[in-house]
Amino acid sequence: AKIYIPRDTTAVSLGANEVVDALIQQLSTNSESIEIVRNGSRGLFWLEPLLEIETAEGRIAYGPVSAEDIPALLDAGMLQGQSDHPLCLGPTDEIPYLKNQQRLTFARAGLIDPLSIDDYRAHEGFDGLKRALGLNAQQIVDEVKASGLRGRGGAAFPTGIKWQTVLDAASANPQKYIVCNADEGDSGTFADRLVMEADPMMLIEGMCIAGLAVGASQGYIYLRSEYPLAKQILDAAIDSAVTAGYLGDDIQGSGRDFHLEVRLGAGAYICGEETSLLESLEGKRGLVRAKPPLPALEGLFGQPTVVNNVLSLAAIPFILARGGQAYADYGMGRSRGTQAFQLAGNIERGGLVELAFGASLRQLLQEYGGGSASGRALRAVQVGGPLGAYLPESQWDLPLDYEAFSEAGAVLGHGGIVAFDDTVDMAQQARFGMEFCVVESCGKCTPCRIGSTRGVEVIDRIIADASDHKSRDANLELLDELCETMEDGSLCAMGGMTPNPVRSALRHFPEDFAKPSSTQP
Ligand code: NAI
Ligand code: SF4
CATH class of the missing domain: 1.20.1440.230 (NADH-ubiquinone oxidoreductase 51kDa subunit, iron-sulphur binding domain)
Structure with a gap:
């Protein structure tokens, strides 16, 4: 039997490693041959540790599983797939929270072993890069423009236009950079971490495509130090990508180079602001720089630099593989594609919900979140991090769309949603x-x-x-x-x-x- 147990921070903090130990211990006493795969989380955090058994009919989920549950689960026939144990959730793909999402960026999260290049390739991995290698720089930028993708860090600036600025930037020194902002500091947010821990190759591929698009041969991931597991996984993923010829010199025999390194922050929220991030990356104190000049023209070490959030770069492989239009087909108005909403705070079912723009906050809070964790009435919701507005119930039917939120004096930001019940002051x-x-x-x-x-x-x-x-x-x-x-x-x-x-x-x-x-x- 093949068993999947996540290795990401959320699952591990909820006891996933102990579940693995208990399984190994129990199974060493009988002759059952099993393979344990440490996948990433599906983002259904209230079910973590979520254990899945591979069967001919697809994966069967059990959760939340603790180490103490293992003997009873084995007795109930868990290794054979579906059982009548109360923790059995049936086929993973049929869990409504997951089934009803529109997962483009997070399609592989939890499905694959984050460190297996073969697994990644078997699920459309590197298809976008392969296509990009056959296009010229302007064609890649045009594809991103056609997708309508806007910066997912929160400011929603069109990614294609940012890339165009960097592509067109003339400079005496030809070095340009791709910088990934992985200093995910907003309250209640974890989507960047989920990308890096569940599907790191997607970020690597996205950054490599960005490098081809603007003519940058060096990339940095600026990662918050509070994510040590993401650092480990990213470093290992980068090493594998180099070995497999997807990073480094002469990518896939194309004669093009792209090098990538992870750099750690030191716990300052302001280093998520792009210019102080660049200062910090240069080894200085994280002080904000005045704009202009834009980082696109004078960024890292004064050179033209793309600074994009993890989620923006993670959307790129899909856009290149399936075409910008396939991405733009989702969404409403000028908000194209999907947004990774992150349900947190006083909520019954916290986790990641990737949906096309246009759903409502009420839908997220009720249909996905299942109301408050305390069982009391929800009263206020802060959307978009600590600098976002608090929304009362009268605003929960607003469509989740950049423009609609901004008209209401609110921001979507990075998609963090923190719920409060009626005891909030x-x-x-x-x-x-x-x-x-x-x-x-x-x-x-x-x-x-x-x-x-x-x-x-x-x-x-x-x-x-x-x-x-x-x-x-x-x-x-x-x-x-x-x-x-x-x-x-x-x-x-x-x-x-x-x-x-x-x-x-x-x-x-x-x-x-x-x-x-x-x-x-
Ligand atoms: P901004 O509106 O100044 O810039 C947005 C991006 O577009 C920047 O990367 C900027 O360099 C670029 N840009 C603007 N004009 C350009 C042009 N003509 N050509 C090329 N690039 C251009 O916003 P800023 O100050 O970078 O970010 C503010 C936003 O950050 C807020 O809206 C907030 O929602 C969000 N935020 C996100 C946080 C997080 O943890 N993800 C935390 C705090 C705020
Ligand atoms: Fe930004 Fe000024 Fe505050 Fe620094 S002091 S964080 S530049 S607003």
């Missing part, structure tokens, strides 16, 4: 928004560095003066002015977007600012 959440900025500001500009500290103080006064209307109103006015200064006067999104959570909390949950709070630290 939104005044404290607003305070946290400012406090986060105090801690994470790079310090370069005053509205962000000083403004956020003043913001915490003003919110504290608002909470303390809840019953003194005159003083509270004066402080609310001050907070409004402060937010305006931060929005208009900050150099980057850190200071510029911190007012999002604060203002949305005030606008949609004013009652929480009117009562004396007992939870103030």
Whole structure:
């Protein structure tokens, strides 16, 4: 029998390695011959560790499995496939959470052994690169433009246009770079990590294609240090790709070169901002640079550089293999393709949901998420990370689309969705928004560095003066002015977007600012 047990951070933190040990121990006492494959997670995190048995009819899933369950599962006939054990979930592909998704980028997540080039190739791996090697640079860029792909880090800038800028950039020194932003720092997000741990070859292939498209022979993955397992898996995947001739000199006998290395960050949220990321990559302190010049023209070491998020680069192999139009066929309006939504916080079924743009937040929270984990009513949802707005229930029917969100004063960001139930104190959440900025500001500009500290103080006064209307109103006015200064006067999104959570909390949950709070630290 072939058994799949994930090796990614989520599954391992929930006991996947202990499950493997228990299996090996149990099976050493009987003569059953089994092969254990350490795949990546399917992204159905509430079912991890999710164990799958390969059968003639496809894979049968069991989850969440703990080491203590193993003897009973073996007794129930798990190795033969479907059993009547309560942890048996039936065919993996039929689990509605997975079946109802539109998985383009995450099609292979959990299906393959992340470190097996053969497995990757057997599932359309390197088809995009193969095609790209037969095209010229402009044709590759045109394919990406046709896909309508927009930056999945959060800013949604058209990827094809960014690549065109780098392709056209003239420079005395011909060296150009591809930099992958894998400093996934938004609250509740894990899609980048899932790509790197479940299907790292896809990212490698995407970066290699980007290199061919713009004429860059060197790439760096800037990875947050909080992802040690992703680092291990990426390093091993890069070594295999070099050995198999998909990276390094003379890729697949084409005469083209592309080299790739992983670099670790040091735990600063601001290093996810592209210019401070580049500073950090150059070995300096992660201070934001003023734009212009754009990194596309003067980026890493002053050279033309593509800086793309993991998910943007991970979408590229599909786009090249199947054609830009195949990707553009999904989505709505100017939001083409799919988005990897990440359900987290107080939610019953947390995990990754890849869907075409256009679904609603309510669908995600109810149909996929299954409501709150606490069983209480959901009250607020923060979409797009710590700088994203809090949405009340009246906004949960908005289509998940860049433009619709921006019209509603919200952002989709990197697709992180953090749910809160009705015990949340939104005044404290607003305070946290400012406090986060105090801690994470790079310090370069005053509205962000000083403004956020003043913001915490003003919110504290608002909470303390809840019953003194005159003083509270004066402080609310001050907070409004402060937010305006931060929005208009900050150099980057850190200071510029911190007012999002604060203002949305005030606008949609004013009652929480009117009562004396007992939870103030
Ligand atoms: P931006 O709008 O300044 O730029 C977006 C991207 O397009 C950048 O890479 C920029 O260099 C590029 N660009 C702009 N004009 C260009 C041109 N004419 N040619 C070529 N390239 C061009 O946004 P920024 O400051 O890079 O990012 C802000 C966004 O980041 C926010 O919208 C937020 O949602 C998101 N964000 C994401 C986080 C995460 O952890 N993924 C954390 C915090 C914010
Ligand atoms: Fe640095 Fe904040 Fe200014 Fe951004 S807004 S450059 S993080 S001080």
